[in-house]
Amino acid sequence: MKIFAIPMTSFTSTPLEDIPEIRDALLKGFGSGKTKSIKYRKEQLLQLAYLLKDNHQRFLDALAKDLGRPALETDFTEMTATLGDIYDSYNNVGKWAKDEKAPFSVLWYFMNPTVRKEPKGVVLIIGPFNFPILCLLMPLACALAAGNTVLLKPSELSTAVSDLVAELVPKYFEPGLVRVVQGGIPQTSKLIEYPWGHICYTGSPRVARIIAHAAANTLTPVTFELGGKNPTIVDAKGDLKLAARRILWGRNVNAGQACTAPEYVLVMRSVEEEFIKELQNTYATYYENDPSGSKSFSRIITQEHASRIAHLLSETKGKIVAGGEVDTENKYIAPTIVRDVPPDDSLMSEEIFGPVLSIIPVDNIDEAIAFAHARDKPLAVYIFTSDKKVKEKVIENTSSGAVFVNDVLIHPGATGLPFGGIGLSGYGCMTGKWGFNTFTHFRALLDSPGYLDTLALWPRFPPYTDEKYHKIRSLSAFKLPPRPGNAEAPRRKWGLYALFAMFGAVVAVLGRKVGSVFGSTQE
Ligand code: NAD
Numbered sequence: 429m430k431i432f433a434i435p436m437t438s439f440t441s442t443p444l445e446d447i448p449e450i451r452d453a454l455l456k457g458f459g460s461g462k463t464k465s466i467k468y469r470k471e472q473l474l475q476l477a478y479l480l481k482d483n484h485q486r487f488l489d490a491l492a493k494d495l496g497r498p499a500l501e502t503d504f505t506e507m508t509a510t511l512g513d514i515y516d517s518y519n520n521v522g523k524w525a526k527d528e529k530a531p532f533s534v535l536w537y538f539m540n541p542t543v544r545k546e547p548k549g550v551v552l553i554i555g556p557f558n559f560p561i562l563c564l565l566m567p568l569a570c571a572l573a574a575g576n577t578v579l580l581k582p583s584e585l586s587t588a589v590s591d592l593v594a595e596l597v598p599k600y601f602e603p604g605l606v607r608v609v610q611g612g613i614p615q616t617s618k619l620i621e622y623p624w625g626h627i628c629y630t631g632s633p634r635v636a637r638i639i640a641h642a643a644a645n646t647l648t649p650v651t652f653e654l655g656g657k658n659p660t661i662v663d664a665k666g667d668l669k670l671a672a673r674r675i676l677w678g679r680n681v682n683a684g685q686a687c688t689a690p691e692y693v694l695v696m697r698s699v700e701e702e703f704i705k706e707l708q709n710t711y712a713t714y715y716e717n718d719p720s721g722s723k724s725f726s727r728i729i730t731q732e733h734a735s736r737i738a739h740l741l742s743e744t745k746g747k748i749v750a751g752g753e754v755d756t757e758n759k760y761i762a763p764t765i766v767r768d769v770p771p772d773d774s775l776m777s778e779e780i781f782g783p784v785l786s787i788i789p790v791d792n793i794d795e796a797i798a799f800a801h802a803r804d805k806p807l808a809v810y811i812f813t814s815d816k817k818v819k820e821k822v823i824e825n826t827s828s829g830a831v832f833v834n835d836v837l838i839h840p841g842a843t844g845l846p847f848g849g850i851g852l853s854g855y856g857c858m859t860g861k862w863g864f865n866t867f868t869h870f871r872a873l874l875d876s877p878g879y880l881d882t883l884a885l886w887p888r889f890p891p892y893t894d895e896k897y898h899k900i901r902s903l904s905a906f907k908l909p910p911r912p913g914n915a916e917a918p919r920r921k922w923g924l925y926a927l928f929a930m931f932g933a934v935v936a937v938l939g940r941k942v943g944s945v946f947g948s949t950q951e
Contacts, residue, residue: 439587441611444618450607451622454550454577457604463547463575466522472572472605473518476565479600480511483592487561490588494557496727496759501681506561509841513566516843516860517573524573524864527873535903538883539874546869547575548649549625554616554639556631557585557729558685558781562840563630563653564593568606570863576625577605583631584612585729617642624648626867632779633852651856651866653687654849655779656807659800660690660836661822663793663813664699670834671812672706675785676714678836680763683726684783687853688808688830688837692769692776692786694796700767700789704749707765707785711750719762720753727759728782734759737782741766743774746786771799793818797825805829805851810836829853 442450462468480487484507491497491506530541551571555564564582571578580597582590594608609615620627620642629639630653643650662671678690695703715722728734734756741754744766751764761782769775769786776786790796800809807829811822823831829849832839840847840859848857856866881889887896 439584439591439610441584442609442615444614447609447615447618450609451550451579453604454579454607457602458547458550458577460604463572463577463605466525469521469525469573469575470518472601473514473521473569475600476569476572477511477514477518479596480507480514480561480565483596486592487589490592491560491586493588494560494586495682495685495729496725497682498724498726500724501726502561505681505686505838505841506559510561510566510569512841512843513859513863514569517569517864520861521573521864524861525575525868536874538880539876542873544871544873545574546871547625548867548869549576550579551576551626551628551867552579552581552619552624554581554619554627554629554631555583557583558682558687560586560589560593567628567630567858567863570858570860571626571628571867572606573864574867576867578607579619579624580606580608581616581619582608582610584610622646626651628856628858628866629653636854651858652849652854653847653856653858654807654852654854655687655781656804656849656853657691657776657779658688658806658808658810658828658836659796659803659826660693660810661793661796661800661812662693662695662699662703663811663815663818664696665815665818666699666812667814667834668699668703668706672703672710674834674836675810675812676707676710676763676765679785680714680725680783681837683728683761684763685726685729685781686837688840690785690810690836691780691806692788694788694790694799696793696796697789697791700787704765704767704787707787708750711763711765715763719751720755720760725763725783728761729759731756731759733781734761737761737780737784740774740777740780741784745770745773746775751783793821797822800826805849805853807849807853808832808836808839827851 488499488502491502492499525545528543530536530543553564553567553571560582564580568578568580580593582593584590590610594610597606597608609619620639623646626649627639627643628651629636633654636652636654640650660675662668675690675693681689715725719725728737738754738756738761741752741764746766746769749765749767751762753762754760761784763783765785765787766775767787769788771788773786775784788799790799805827809822809826809828809831811819811831812834813819819833827850830839839845844860846857846862847859848854857863858866887899
């Protein structure tokens with residue numbers, strides 16, 4: 429059996445006593461106000477893009493060292509998505525950061541209500557080991573686009589990438605803009621003692637609870653990008669060949685250490701045999717029945733993680749129909765397919781985070797939906813079908829961070845879509861404009877002209893009288909539709925409403941014009 433040796437690198441943790449100074453430099457950097465300029469933000473986004481491009485091969489090598497990962501997978505799953513996101517931010521940050529007018533309201537129009545987008549300050553990004561570019565540098569792009577200064581804490585398990593990021597960041601960014609703290613629990617524990625503009629944490633729900641407790645003490649807002657078990661439904665009307673091809677690939681990318689991997693398949697009993705045959709045939713073409721010697725398959729991050737997966741596999745009551753070989757010393761778990769996995773099986777007890785695909789037969793779509801629905805909300809629900817009604821039924825009756833029809837895993841790279849979880853798979857969003865919003869404070873801005881007191885707001889001032897009270901009450905005299913359950917059908921007077929709206933708009937515009945003649949600030 430051929431095994432890739434994965435050499436260790438010279439990982440050095442940041443001394444705890446350096447952390448206050450690093451944070452102070454970032455506070456100072458933010459305090460300089462430099463990051464507010466869109467030109468500066470765009471320059472930093474370009475720097476990040478060049479950091480990745482100039483050192484492309486070094487990132488591939490680092491991931492090969494940490495995870496034995498094939499270059500193609502790193503390019504397809506991390507590089508393309510991260511560079512695409514940086515490109516999107518670079519092109520659109522000017523538009524995203526612009527002030528936004530509030531929707532028209534006769535009551536507030538004269539105060540010019542506006543949303544100003546401001547950076548939150550110094551933000552902390554804590555990354556996992558499995559996709560260190562995507563989960564560390566993509567949030568970095570979002571945070572820079574939003575005008576923040578940033579502290580990055582890469583995972584101590586992906587040591588080669590952590591070392592590389594720590595080496596490159598000072599070469600591409602000013603010391604007051606982006607800094608790296610390397611290390612594990614002691615460093616993270618120290619970092620989360622401080623208040624931050626925002627914490628973006630990607631990792632397990634177990635550690636997320638620790639971060640949430642610490643963030644509660646400092647009232648720091650948090651985004652959690654977590655994991656879970658993503659159900660994959662294979663309908664009888666699905667293309668079984670396509671499903672087998674994509675699911676087997678998605679389960680085994682990065683040796684199954686992917687938060688969006690399809691974890692278990694709920695297959696209609698009527699096509700179970702055929703589907704398993706398709707999986708076995710595909711397996712043979714992907715790995716020529718020897719994944720241990722394949723250049724298309726990664727390794728588990730540590731021996732401990734490999735042992736955990738091996739233990740889950742050894743306890744299964746399901747039947748292994750492909751793979752099953754384990755070599756924990758060399759961090760190798762073969763891509764494995766287990767059929768007839770009972771709902772209370774060891775393989776269903778936790779997120780496997782390894783290359784083990786469980787197959788669970790169900791009688792119909794309703795049973796598949798009920799199975800998925802009874803469990804924690806996942807990052808993704810996958811459905812393979814050509815039946816529009818089945819597709820809609822699954823979307824309508826399940827809940828997850830995303831739904832992907834007839835494909836798996838790659839949606840975090842979809843430009844323009846939010847990426848995030850719900851419930852135990854996390855909360856808040858990363859990627860593009862959604863990530864920009866995560867790291868942005870939406871500040872309400874109003875400017876109340878003095879003439880408004882003469883025109884409309886005079887009744888608010890003491891001494892309060894009945895007349896003033898009636899005027900104030902009239903401000904909340906909104907015409908509501910009939911009470912829910914009232915048999916009387918709502919009478920629609922669209923013509924009249926349109927006339928009122930037009931009249932309101934004309935009065936408002938004229939009012940503002942008149943107001944501007946008398947000056948726009950408080951008297
Ligand atoms: P992890 O939770 O073990 O570690 C993540 C980070 O937390 C690391 O930087 C680590 O140093 C830190 N950490 C670990 N223990 C800590 C403690 N006790 N106190 C403070 N900090 C601590 O996660 P992992 O094993 O690196 O990553 C795997 C998990 O991440 C899986 O659950 C996976 O689904 C999830 N994940 C989610 C996404 C997403 O975008 N939703 C992406 C990748 C991974």
